Amino acid sequence: EKDQLILGIETSCDETAVAIVKNGREIVANVVSSQIESHKRFGGVVPEIASRHHVEQVTIVLEEALRQAKMDIDNIDAIAVTEGPGLVGALLIGVNAAKALAFAHDIPLVGVHHIAGHIYANRLVTEMAFPLLSLVVSGGHTELVYMKEHGHFEVIGETRDDAAGEAYDKVARTLSLPYPGGPHIDRLAHEGTPDIDLPRAWLEPGSYDFSFSGLKSAVINTVHNAEQRGDKIAPEVLAASFQASVVDVLVTKTVQAAKEYKVNQVLLAGGVAANKGLRAALTAAFSGLKDVELVIPPLSLCTDNAAMIAAVGSILYEKGKRSDLTLNGNAGLDI
Ligand code: KG4
Ligand code: ZN
DSSP, X not given: OOOOEEEXXXXXXXXXXXXXXXXXXXXXXXXXXXXXHHHHTTTSOOHHHHHHHHHHHHHHHHHHHHHHHTOOGXXXXXXXXXXXXXXXXXXXXXXXHHHHXXXXXTOOEEEEEHHHHHHHGGGGTSOOOSSEEEEEEOSSOEEEEEESSTTOOEEEEEBSXXXXXXXXXXXXXXXXXXXXXXXXXXHHHTTXXXXXXXXXXXXXXTOOOBOOXXXXXXXXXXXXXXXXXXXXXXXXXXXXXXXXXXXXXXXXXXXXXXXXXXXXXXXXXXXXXXXXXXXXXXXXXXXXXXXOEEEOOOHHHHXXXXXXXXHHHHHHHHTTOOBOTTOOOOTTOOO
């Protein structure tokens, strides 16, 4: 049988990415152009700057991916593109590039949900074993997603306020650390002990929802109160205490949900999956649960990339999903 080749395009936030994936699981090319340097001095992603970068980069990144794969666009079976959620101006660049390519070369087009992409990054590591649970933790999302088969996503819990990565970035800003702050807090956390008692938002018993805004405020108040006393709290102690609270809630709820839903696999996904404390705590928690396989992708597949979009596109294309040229960017798209 002929190999299936999917070209993925991702421009939902601050990475312009194009990848080619063979048979849904094998990365043939994976190119990511990050804009972090341009957004750093503003302390966060500036939507208009993101869109301009995507316009400049998208064809360059596309050509580089085809060059890496030693392929011509006419070898591609379908083009998968992130249609949402994300920054609408940023999404539109990828969606329009994908539509232009699909139209000019008469290639099927498949719109993909960004979070489905993060989950399917795991399929580039190992085959999925259903039913499964995915903990998606990124700058924009914190969700527990249950899947009983390919293409079926049931959100069983989500954040009611800040996403985990957003909380990391805001706490980092309070400590005057550069954007994005997650990796800096993670590094600091390993230099300190979690001596400050910070809140953990368990919410109602049995709820798999999350809330991080109370924790974020508690950290900010702790810093300000200390300043007012003329005191300074050791940043590594604060980082360790904050991380302990986030990781405790994420891991406890994931373990509970994995047991209740009797899943075969737990897949970690999203940029915060790079967190060393989270990876270690999840690994420890699931080492005692012999019937559940924990999958943690390499860092390059946890942060935004287009291989994960092509991986979802492969399944959707196989299932017969086709988008037409009315495909639009949708900032608030539901999974
Ligand atoms: O998935 P991602 O690349 O983009 C979104 O779709 O949001 O996630 C980016 C987020 C940022 O908030 C960043 O601070 C966080 O992931 N992050 C981390 C770590 N590395 C990245 N958070 C905690 N610890 C890390 N090591
Ligand atoms: Zn993402």
